[in-house]
Amino acid sequence: MRVGNLCGRNEELRHLAQLVRRAEAGEGGSLELIGEPGLGKTALLTAVRADAAGFGFAGIDAAPTEKALSFSGLSQLLTPLVSRLDRIPPALADIVGCDFSNSTGKSDTESAFSIGSAVTAVLVEAAREQPLLCCVDDAQWLDAESREALLFAARRVTGQPIALILATSSPEANGLSSVRLAPLGEGASRALLAEQVPEGLPEDLADQMIALASGNPLALVELAGSLTAGQRAGTAPPPAALPARSRFRARLRERFAGLSSDARRLVRLVVAGEEIEVSTVMRAATEAGIALEALAEATGSGLIADNGEVLAAPSELVRSCLYADDPLAERHATHRLLAELLDDPLRALTHRAAISARPNRELAGELDRAAAGARRSRDHASSSRAYHLAADLTPDPNVKALRLLNASRDYWLTGAARQSRTLLRRVRPLTADATVRGLADLLRGEIELRDGAPAAGHRSLLDAAAALAGPDRQLALTALMRAGEASCAAGDYAGFCEIARLAGALGAPGQPPLPHLMLDYFDGLSATLRERHEQAREPLRRVMALGAELSGCSAKTWASIAALVAGDDERAAELAAAGVNAALADGSSTLTPWALELLATASVRLDRHGPAMSAAGDGLRFAKAAGQHNCVINHLTLLALVAALQGDKETTMRRLDSAAEEAAERGLAPRRAMGTWALACLDLNEDRPADALAKLRTVARSANPVVRVMATPQLVEAAARCGERDVAARTVETFDAWARATRDPAQLALSLRCQALLADDDEEAHELFGDALRLHRDADRPFERAKTELFYGERLRRARKPLAAREHLRQAWQIFQSYEAAYWADRARAELRAAGETVETGEPAAIAGLTPQQAHISRLVAEGATNKEIAAQLFLSPRTVDHHLRNIFAKLGIRSRVELTAIVK
Numbered sequence: 059m060r061v062g063n064l065c066g067r068n069e070e071l072r073h074l075a076q077l078v079r080r081a082e083a084g085e086g087g088s089l090e091l092i093g094e095p096g097l098g099k100t101a102l103l104t105a106v107r108a109d110a111a112g113f114g115f116a117g118i119d120a121a122p123t124e125k126a127l128s129f130s131g132l133s134q135l136l137t138p139l140v141s142r143l144d145r146i147p148p149a150l151a152d153i154v155g156c157d158f159s160n161s162t163g164k165s166d167t168e169s170a171f172s173i174g175s176a177v178t179a180v181l182v183e184a185a186r187e188q189p190l191l192c193c194v195d196d197a198q199w200l201d202a203e204s205r206e207a208l209l210f211a212a213r214r215v216t217g218q219p220i221a222l223i224l225a226t227s228s229p230e231a232n233g234l235s236s237v238r239l240a241p242l243g244e245g246a247s248r249a250l251l252a253e254q255v256p257e258g259l260p261e262d263l264a265d266q267m268i269a270l271a272s273g274n275p276l277a278l279v280e281l282a283g284s285l286t287a288g289q290r291a292g293t294a295p296p297p298a299a300l301p302a303r304s305r306f307r308a309r310l311r312e313r314f315a316g317l318s319s320d321a322r323r324l325v326r327l328v329v330a331g332e333e334i335e336v337s338t339v340m341r342a343a344t345e346a347g348i349a350l351e352a353l354a355e356a357t358g359s360g361l362i363a364d365n366g367e368v369l370a371a372p373s374e375l376v377r378s379c380l381y382a383d384d385p386l387a388e389r390h391a392t393h394r395l396l397a398e399l400l401d402d403p404l405r406a407l408t409h410r411a412a413i414s415a416r417p418n419r420e421l422a423g424e425l426d427r428a429a430a431g432a433r434r435s436r437d438h439a440s441s442s443r444a445y446h447l448a449a450d451l452t453p454d455p456n457v458k459a460l461r462l463l464n465a466s467r468d469y470w471l472t473g474a475a476r477q478s479r480t481l482l483r484r485v486r487p488l489t490a491d492a493t494v495r496g497l498a499d500l501l502r503g504e505i506e507l508r509d510g511a512p513a514a515g516h517r518s519l520l521d522a523a524a525a526l527a528g529p530d531r532q533l534a535l536t537a538l539m540r541a542g543e544a545s546c547a548a549g550d551y552a553g554f555c556e557i558a559r560l561a562g563a564l565g566a567p568g569q570p571p572l573p574h575l576m577l578d579y580f581d582g583l584s585a586t587l588r589e590r591h592e593q594a595r596e597p598l599r600r601v602m603a604l605g606a607e608l609s610g611c612s613a614k615t616w617a618s619i620a621a622l623v624a625g626d627d628e629r630a631a632e633l634a635a636a637g638v639n640a641a642l643a644d645g646s647s648t649l650t651p652w653a654l655e656l657l658a659t660a661s662v663r664l665d666r667h668g669p670a671m672s673a674a675g676d677g678l679r680f681a682k683a684a685g686q687h688n689c690v691i692n693h694l695t696l697l698a699l700v701a702a703l704q705g706d707k708e709t710t711m712r713r714l715d716s717a718a719e720e721a722a723e724r725g726l727a728p729r730r731a732m733g734t735w736a737l738a739c740l741d742l743n744e745d746r747p748a749d750a751l752a753k754l755r756t757v758a759r760s761a762n763p764v765v766r767v768m769a770t771p772q773l774v775e776a777a778a779r780c781g782e783r784d785v786a787a788r789t790v791e792t793f794d795a796w797a798r799a800t801r802d803p804a805q806l807a808l809s810l811r812c813q814a815l816l817a818d819d820d821e822e823a824h825e826l827f828g829d830a831l832r833l834h835r836d837a838d839r840p841f842e843r844a845k846t847e848l849f850y851g852e853r854l855r856r857a858r859k860p861l862a863a864r865e866h867l868r869q870a871w872q873i874f875q876s877y878e879a880a881y882w883a884d885r886a887r888a889e890l891r892a893a894g895e896t897v898e899t900g901e902p903a904a905i906a907g908l909t910p911q912q913a914h915i916s917r918l919v920a921e922g923a924t925n926k927e928i929a930a931q932l933f934l935s936p937r938t939v940d941h942h943l944r945n946i947f948a949k950l951g952i953r954s955r956v957e958l959t960a961i962v963k
Contacts, residue, residue, distance in 0.1 A: 084219045113189045466501055471647060499521045542554050555587060575601055618634040625804075734753045774786045
């Protein structure tokens with residue numbers, strides 16, 4: 059689109075732009091734009107009209123007042139068009155003359171057909187000299203006759219220079235292509251709010267406005283326009299609903315007023331109850347003398363949604379508007395009825411609280427006790443709401459702060475990060491209690507770590523550790539562990555070592571096992587970050603041992619990280635899986651995505667691509683449900699990495715595109731590094747080793763030790779393939795020191811392979827490759843073993859030992875096929891053929907007569923490689939490649955690379 063960006067509507071703009079471009083090329087069509095009021099249909103129609111420069115235009119905004127007037131919509135739409143035509147189709151003569159009657163004397167079916175055909179003819183004729191854009195806004199208000207005729211025409215303008223767009227909030231099955239508008243996401247909502255209030259707003263106010271608007275851009279704009287000076291400054295309460303003069307709220311008010319008295323009372327019950335079982339509504343209806351037939355009318359209005367056993371407002375926006383418009387007496391009567399009818403004591407208490415005067419110490423105490431019971435049963439949705447209400451009714455500031463803290467914790471456990479943050483901001487001003495403030499900072503830091511900016515979480519967690527060091531050393535150490543994780547997530551590894559120093563000061567004789575685990579963890583990781591691998595070995599092994607013994611997800615997941623750093627990937631996977639199980643058993647929804655991330659990472663290291671994708675896929679779902687967007691990014695990046703390792707470019711790019719933008723905005727350094735690593739793998743797959751090397755050198759400088767170690771084999775491969783062996787020498791020394799400290803055969807095998815790739819002498823390389831393969835056979839890492847077999851086979855073939863090469867290349871090919879790693883299997887197969895072994899390839903018959911080397915060069919030419927690039931990949935000189943090409947052209951009877959590409963493809 060050649061217009062300004064509409065926040066969060068890039069995909070919809072793209073669809074509309076494609077329709078305009080097709081119409082411009084004479085191959086247009088129709089599109090239905092579907093969305094609830096306020097989602098931006100009118101703004102999109104305005105944007106598409108601005109984009110359609112040089113188009114003729116016909117458009118109307120349908121009005122409910124004319125819905126009963128036959129052909130009123132067609133009359134308004136077509137009159138300007140037919141006024142420019144030499145002839146008016148007879149079927150339209152009365153319509154455009156504003157006689158809204160069927161005067162043709164034909165049957166209804168014949169009239170519909172002839173009128174629809176005439177409308178199509180008018181549109182086609184109007185588009186004869188220039189393309190035509192035809193837009194109908196609020197098409198749900200069209201009279202039936204106009205709608206039927208326009209739909210008839212819409213199905214027949216395909217292939218004409220016409221773009222016909224119907225925008226509606228009430229879609230029907232009509233066979234048209236459609237684009238459905240979803241509510242804006244949080245990022246787009248924030249961007250729109252920033253446009254409306256450039257000077258900025260207090261963070262809690264912005265959060266509440268975004269939550270209230272429920273992704274509706276019109277609502278957000280109206281909320282922003284209604285703010286008072288006090289609200290902007292943060293000194294007045296935020297708005298509880300859209301302003302009374304709101305257009306959106308007026309539409310809801312009109313819809314509500316149009317219902318019968320009984321249907322309105324049912325809507326009030328659902329709005330007051332927020333989520334209420336159908337059985338409760340039926341009991342309430344019987345108690346209040348409401349006809350149950352009105353339930354169908356109420357749900358049909360769109361003001362309440364029937365979700366099976368439960369009724370609710372379709373969004374918080376709709377609920378808040380209807381609740382605000384409800385007269386106070388009606389509202390209180392509804393709450394009293396629900397309080398009397400509900401069997402659940404906690405829910406009955408919430409309705410009593412809704413109509414209670416503030417403060418109410420006794421009712422606040424009842425709610426607090428009920429919330430504690432709900433928390434014990436892990437009903438955090440109920441406990442968070444009850445603690446919140448209890449806090450609002452509490453007069454004592456210290457008690458209020460504690461109840462707000464409890465509500466925040468339980469909101470976070472339900473995935474409501476925004477609500478949790480909002481309440482946490484109210485805690486600090488209410489109390490000077492160091493423990494309560496420290497716990498609030500600990501929770502705030504955890505939320506930022508999982509769903510915000512890790513650097514901000516790092517600061518909060520350090521504050522929490524300082525506040526909790528006196529009253530609870532174990533909690534203070536927990537805060538430092540999270541601070542260390544946040545520091546690494548932000549790429550600040552020196553900061554991690556400083557946190558380790560602070561943790562050491564909290565150590566004391568006779569501590570329980572968990573603090574010992576945390577202190578050993580800091581010792582082991584900080585030593586690793588300083589490349590003191592032998593010094594790190596014993597503390598990391600103690601962490602693994604304690605993690606296996608202790609219960610709880612955190613201990614086991616920390617132990618899994620220690621195992622990865624120590625190079626014991628099998629143990630890392632076992633501990634991570636135990637951490638996942640512990641989180642699920644404890645109902646720890648906030649920790650499950652983290653444990654699954656470690657399980658996926660360990661599975662990647664073990665060449666278990668299927669389990670890695672399964673763990674990352676589960677982690678992605680858990681992270682979305684828990685509202686942990688940083689963890690969503692982590693799992694998407696891991697999924698992208700697995701795809702890249704297998705050579706699947708399309709999947710890799712799709713997953714990286716989903717993760718990259720948010721990762722950059724949130725400052726997630728290791729995720730950026732892992733994404734860069736995945737892109738480097740694609741570069742290697744596409745024979746761009748210099749590009750891969752540049753990316754991997756960035757990874758080596760910026761990534762945490764786990765990612766840096768994992769990426770080293772690709773860095774060495776890239777360096778060897780583009781002749782930059784000296785560049786990788788220092789990295790291999792570091793990797794070898796780490797591998798020797800781990801004493802793990804898998805890591806030692808990779809180190810030997812790296813050294814073999816950099817070896818200048820064939821005999822030295824032969825010895826190193828042989829030792830690597832012997833270790834691979836003990837390590838059970840099939841994919842990495844296959845790569846070593848391939849690299850060794852390539853080296854042997856270049857050394858003119860094709861018979862020895864074939865043995866290794868055949869092993870590699872078979873393993874890559876079992877992994878369905880198409881790129882690697884193709885590469886091994888090409889090398890096998892170049893080594894003289896006949897392999898079924900499915901190649902075109904035209905090149906079947908070429909030598910293996912010539913066929914390989916032909917395929918590379920077809921992929922767009924230059925002679926220089928082919929020479930680098932096949933370890934030949936450009937002159938030799940040119941010689942092979944001349945022979946290929948002669949054999950195939952062709953004269954150019956273009957002809958060769960056509961034959962191969």
